[in-house]
Amino acid sequence: MTRDWIDMTGYGLGHWAVFAVMIAVLLYPIGRILSRIGLSPLWSVLAVIPVVNLIGLWVLAFADWPGRGGAAGRQKGA
Structure with missing residues (x-):
């Protein structure tokens, strides 16, 4: 028998x-x-935690991004 x-x-x-x-x-x-x-x-550390990474992706997809100026910034640029 092998080990x-x-x-x-x-x-x-x-x-x-x-x-x-x-x-x-x-x-x-x-x-x-x-x-x-x-x-x-x-925040990228959340990408290695199972299920939390999926929740974070969805939250990020629908959140107002601080660098973009939020909803008000999008309306002015459009």
Whole structure:
């Protein structure tokens, strides 16, 4: 009988390194987008929390963006 299952019981350093790179690749552009629309880039941390990221996306889609001047700014520019 082999002991291959023992090697799969936990996450090694390589797994955590790949996870950290994936998070950085995800959070950096989201933070840049949020800062361009006038929000804090720290809100991008919500993108890695399941279900919260979907709620945040919907809230962001229908919210007045501070960098755009809100509803009043859209009416003046139109």
